[in-house]
């Protein structure tokens with residue numbers, strides 16, 4: 654049986670997941686979304702063929718699986734508003750950064766299955782990466798369903814301790830933005846040297862794709878892949894020396910750490926909101 658899915662709060666992340674799902678053949682008539690903006694409801698309905706509703710309660714009432722896609726700061730108000738409509742046979746799946754399972758359980762106010770996920774936007778192309786953790790009310794077949802859902806938009810890993818979700822956020826949830834930033838810097842440099850934007854974008858992004866595929870598909874240590882490109886006294890060596898001079902481990906490490914710390918801060922703030 655194909656489960657009906659309601660996306661509460663259709664924005665970037667919800668769109669990334671349901672567009673990936675649709676591309677993988679999930680029936681549009683089994684997908685609902687909610688938005689408070691009439692123009693957005695009209696747009697998503699037209700563009701993707703899913704049902705767009707104004708009321709979260711209505712979507713929750715009709716769904717087997719409810720995917721919570723509002724911003725972390727909006728989550729409590731949104732969940733508490735529809736909590737009376739929650740049934741104990743439903744599965745709730747949150748994508749929110751820093752919102753922990755016990756906060757979600759508290760706001761849902763019923764012993765229901767809750768899965769916390771940390772996906773990323775490449776899901777829209779079927780190459781997403783998602784970290785997952787379930788509460789104690791989630792059974793094996795619900796976990797299997799969630800694994801299949803994220804397999805249809807990329808890959809996933811289950812973690813056994815919620816503390817790891819902060820690191821997942823730092824490593825994959827937020828990470829596409831780091832790589833976009835890296836590309837922006839490369840393209841800027843190429844343009845300063847006279848190459849046009851389109852050609853620069855093509856060169857740098859294809860190099861990034863190629864590097865990622867080599868890491869994923871070849872069974873070789875990453876440092877060896879790097880060394881294979883770095884001829885002694887050659888060109889690559891000069892670029893890498895420049896990274897070392899800027900202490901790349903520290904620059905990147907600090908960025909990942911800042912992301913993880915922010916996730917922890919959010920968790921602390923939402924945990925306090927339970928009381």
Ligand SMILES: NC(=O)C1=CN([C@@H]2O[C@H](COP(=O)(O)OP(=O)(O)OC[C@H]3O[C@@H](n4cnc5c(N)ncnc54)[C@H](O)[C@@H]3O)[C@@H](O)[C@H]2O)C=CC1
Pocket residue numbers: 661662663664665666667687688689709722723724725727731748749750771772773774826827
């Ligand atoms: N954008 C990303 O790359 C990722 C985002 N996330 C998580 O996904 C969640 C959503 O983030 P984005 O999609 O980027 O934000 P977004 O702002 O694009 O989407 C959130 C949507 O919720 C809607 N909304 C707000 N209150 C609502 C309500 N009461 N009823 C119905 N809809 C309502 C907003 O109008 C907006 O369209 C966040 O919790 C974030 O932590 C997780 C992983 C990656």
Ligand SMILES: O=C(O)[C@@H]1CCC=N1
Pocket residue numbers: 750822826827
């Ligand atoms: O920046 C954010 O808060 C969200 C969560 C992970 C990626 N984007």
